[in-house]
Amino acid sequence: MSVHFGRETTGDLSIAEKKEWIITNGIGGYGSGSIAGSITRGYHGLMVASLHPPIDRKLMLTKLDEVLIYRNTAYDLTTNRWDSGSVSPKGYRNIESFTLERSIPCWRYACADAVFEKRLWMVHGKNTTYVSYTLVSAEEPVSLKVSALVNNRTFHNTGQVPWPIEVDSISDGVKITTHDNDALPLTIKMQGATVSPKNELYKNFYLPVEVTRGLNSNDTHVHAADFEVTIQQGQTVLFLGTAEEDTDFDLTAYDNKKQQETAILDQWQQLRKSQKKEQPNWVKQLVLAADQFVVNRSTEPNSTAGKSIIAGYHWFGDWGRDTMISLPGLTLSTGRHEDAGPILETFSHYINEGMLPNRFPNAADTPEYNTIDATLWFFQAIRTYFETTEDKELLGRLYPKLQEIIDWHIKGTRYGIQVDPNDNLLRGGQDGIQLTWMDAKVGDKVITPRIGKPIEVNALWYNALKAMVLFADILEKPSNQYKTMAASTKKGFERFWNEEKGYCFDVLDGPNGNEALLRPNQLFVVSLPESPLSTKQQKQIVDICSETLLTSHGLRSLANFEQEYIGIYTGNQYQRDSAYHQGTVWGWLIGPFIHAHLKIYKNTYSAQRFLKPFKDHLQGDGLGTISEIFDGDAPFTPKGCVAQAWSVGQILQVYDEIENLEIIQNTELTPKLAII
Incomplete structure (x- = not known):
């Protein structure tokens, strides 16, 4: 679709190692x-299961080291970096091209006149x-040797490989178990292969990206079998x-994927209001990327009915x-209404003292509630859901919980x-607790505490009250209380200002009083949807953000003229978190910026121009997705998670808004203006 590289990229290790693929399974597992x-x-x-x-993710199948034998010559297909500084083998030299086929990574290797392809994917659920492995063309058969490297540690690199392990022979492969009672066994198999069980440690894998993040850069894995x-x-x-317990080959797995x-793409295409017969390939790629974040989350034991969204990989x-x-x-922008409703209901099960959970720790279902704004974003998500689906039944089920939230915020919660x-504004915060989206914390130190009355929190609070008026009217409930509160909050x-x-x-x-730092x-x-400020004031906000915060890949979290500004996100955790919301660019903020810019200027060409760099x-x-953050200084190098849900989601949402506004204005882009 949108992602393809030839030897100019795959043959340069310094470039190829910076380009990361990701596959997912819809339940929180991934490969990358x-x-x-x-x-x-x-x-x-x-395979990270x-x-x-x-949650509770474990790195189980680490990598496969492959060697292709063709006409008595061995061709390495894999690459390893070692702590000694050496690179061996150097299989990247034999990669002729890499293509992301929709969401399936595909490598094409050229070994003399033999052309060989490798693809990988995960099974949904x-x-x-x-x-x-496919032999595309060759003058004679090839022999493929595969060494499987495994693990069973948490997906965070602790450097602690489970050891010893048991490797038992089975038909076409081996079954690997550890002595950890909570661990699942791993089965690895290969069609028609001869299998040689192994059980040895491979130490000192070197992880260059972790060096830049101040994390453990050395890893160990287990060589479990040769095929x-x-x-x-x-x-x-x-x-x-x-x-899984079912270890049989599914010969339809690739076609099913x-x-x-x-x-997924057909469902999205059917939703388009535009008369375009063909949507841009890069937007299609983002629609597929969106699928990688939507996951199952049970709200009851042995149930998978609930849904959630992984924040980032x-x-x-x-x-x-x-x-x-x-x-x-x-x-909603992808036509997956059947997932949106369950996500809202899943989170509603965890509302406590009028608060939505901030997050679920990796290995536990006990949520953490240190957030002042997640609950208020819940109102906005419900409002957008109802405007899209007119699902009055779900709105009716959630309405009592929304009333409870408002009541708790009036009388006070955590x-x-x-x-x-x-002044009828919402306040919050205490020492050592991070509550807003600018939530970096190292040890006991909160980098941007923002204790008091944060502006986006109160914009959300005002909109939550206005949403309650709308919801009450739709459900034929009393709304005067919320009208009065909204008017007081606006005042x-x-x-x-x-x-x-x-x-x-x-x-x-x-x-220390009012904070005047220029932030987004x-x-x-x-x-x-609802603004408590005048149109003139709103325009001034959009203009100052355009002049000082806007970059190619989102908005700076702090203006670069402020004394606290940090333009490069790098170093150990303290250094990185110190820059996280002090100038670092956030991709997801391009969404609110374009929403605001369109509201003031209604200029779809400018809006498209803001999106173009993401293509x-x-x-x-x-690859095929949007990063979490970027350096605040040019050239705005991507940092943080390589795939972030709200970065992808916000771009898809504003793409919809641009397209819909064009239809309303009854204009069509000329080829010169089109960003595709």
Whole structure:
């Protein structure tokens, strides 16, 4: 579709190792690596299984080291970096091309006149990875030798490989078990291969990306088995890695995966209001990327009926704030209404003291509630869901919970979150607790505490009250209370306007008074459906953000003229988190910016221009998807997670808005103006 590289990329290890593919299984599991064939992060592996979907993830099948024998010559197909500084083998030299076939990574190797292809994918709903090997053309059969490297540690690189393990021979492969009672066995098999069980440690894999992040850059894995098979021209051989009880080869697995992708794209295409017969390939790629974040989450034991959204790959789980912000784009803009409703209901089960969970820890279902805004984004997600689906039944079921949330915020809930009766604004915060989306914390130190009355929180609070008026009217419930509260909040919101600077304070009534740092948070005053400020003030906000915060890949979290600004996101955890919201660019903020810009200027050409760099970014670090963050300084190098839900979701949502506005304006883009 949108991602393809030839030897100019695959043959340069310094470039190829920075381009990462990802595959997922819809339950929180994933596979990922570099197109060079090397592992550059502790999070890389062919199968990271989710033991309790969508969390409790374990790296199980790390990688396959392959050697192709053709006409008595051995060709390495894999690459490994070692702690000694050496690179051996150097299989990247034999990669003729890499293509992301929709969401399936495909390597093409040229070995003399033999052309050989490898593809890999995961089975939806199962901790199962397939690797297919196809001999496209050759003058005679080839022999393929595969060494399987495995593990069974948490997906965070602890450096602690489970050892010893048991490797037992089975038909076509081996079954690997550890002495950890909570671990699942791993079965690896290869069609028609001779199998030689092994059981030895491979130490000192070097992980260059972890060096830049100040994390453990050395890893150890277990060489569990060797496979050897002869492949004829035109023949495909499957390799299977699974943590499931059913270990039989599914010969329809590849076709099933392609059909799943086609169904996702067809569902999205049917939703288009535009008369275009063919949508842009890069947007189609993002629709497929959206699918990678939507996962099952049970709300009851042995149930998979619930749904959630993984915030980002590789290390994030499902977060309340990220889920609600990304839900409209990932599900409603893609036609997946049947997933949107269950996501909202799943999170509603965890509302406690009027608060939505901030996140679910990796190995437990006990949620954490340190968030002041996730609950308010819940209102916006429900509003967008109802406007899209007119699902009055679900709105009726959720309405009592929304009433409960409002009541708790009035009387006060955790972390000092409560409406201030003096100005009817929402305040919150306490020392050592991070509550807003700017939530970096190292040890006991919160980098951007924002204690007091953050501006985006109060824009959300005002919109939550206005949404309650809308919901009450739809459900024929009393709404006067919410109308009165919304009017009072609008009046109190006037305090945010900083007349001297011509834009808004970021936080009111903090420990040191009002905070006047120029941040993108005031954009939500414009981008959300209801604004408590005048049109003139809204325009000033959009203009100052355009001038000082806008970049090619999102908005800076702090203006670069502020003393606290940090332009490069790098170093150990403390250094990185110190820059996280102090200038680092966030991809997801392009959504609120474009929403706001369209509201003020209604200029679809400018909006498309803001999106255009993301088309190119699909061939950047996380292939076919959008990164979490970027350096605040040019050239805005991608950092953080290579695939982030709200980055993808916000772009899909504003793409819809641009297209719909064009239809309303009854204009069509000329080829010169089209960004596709």
